[in-house]
Amino acid sequence: MILSIETSTHICSVALHQKADLVDFTDLDKPNSHGEKLALLIKKLLTKNRVNMEDLTGVAVASGPGSYTGLRIGLSTAKGICFALDLPLIAVDTLTALALRVENSKPQWLCPMIDARRMEVYCQLVDEKGGIRAPSEAKIIDHQSFDKYLTRHEILFFGNGAAKCKNTILHHNANFMDDVLPSARTVGILAWQKFLARDFENLAYFEPGYLKEYQTTVPKRTVL
Numbered sequence: 001m002i003l004s005i006e007t008s009t010h011i012c013s014v015a016l017h018q019k020a021d022l023v024d025f026t027d028l029d030k031p032n033s034h035g036e037k038l039a040l041l042i043k044k045l046l047t048k049n050r051v052n053m054e055d056l057t058g059v060a061v062a063s064g065p066g067s068y069t070g071l072r073i074g075l076s077t078a079k080g081i082c083f084a085l086d087l088p089l090i091a092v093d094t095l096t097a098l099a100l101r102v103e104n105s106k107p108q109w110l111c112p113m114i115d116a117r118r119m120e121v122y123c124q125l126v127d128e129k130g131g132i133r134a135p136s137e138a139k140i141i142d143h144q145s146f147d148k149y150l151t152r153h154e155i156l157f158f159g160n161g162a163a164k165c166k167n168t169i170l171h172h173n174a175n176f177m178d179d180v181l182p183s184a185r186t187v188g189i190l191a192w193q194k195f196l197a198r199d200f201e202n203l204a205y206f207e208p209g210y211l212k213e214y215q216t217t218v219p220k221r222t223v224l
Helices: 034-048 069-084 094-099 184-196
Strands: 001-007 011-018 023-028 058-062 089-092 109-115 120-126 132-140 154-160 175-176
Touching: 001 034, 001 069, 001 184, 011 034, 011 184, 023 034, 023 184, 034 069, 058 069, 058 184, 069 089, 089 094, 089 184, 094 109, 094 120, 094 132, 094 184
Parallel strands: 001 058, 058 089, 109 154, 154 175
Antiparallel strands: 001 011, 011 023, 109 120, 120 132
């Protein structure tokens, strides 16, 4: 039984999988709720399905890229459970899990995107067979972005970073899909594959994959 956590964006999501089979999940679309709601969502999910913490065999977490704060909350929660119960920690790339949310019925590539503010996104390219053609990266979008791929392939762009790119990526092979959001449902599917391979993280040293440094802003001084 694997508990999965996804807090890379404004979505706060938890799921239970028995091997690769989804048992139950909760997706909460409420910005800035991770710190307040994550532990409660986990407790409610376990109680609803009559699963005790001691029944878990692993904890998976979406490891980024994404929101700095969201990733920290998700990982610290996952680590806390793993430390307390001596469970393995499984890290799953956020964009790889997001790509699994789309049923690709056309011979096109997939480009999951997470908003990274302004005209920058975190993105990844996946071919029609599920192979990763361009790994997760932080990318500033302009009119020529992805042209070397779009000349040969149709690409479906989706995720909360894709909407702002519609008026910039104008190639005829560029397609867009709305309302595809990260979920622990697909994190758990990938986590089971890693569990079988014994691909676990070091609890003491593992950190999220931010892809770029966290930036803070200094408030302007008020002139009296």
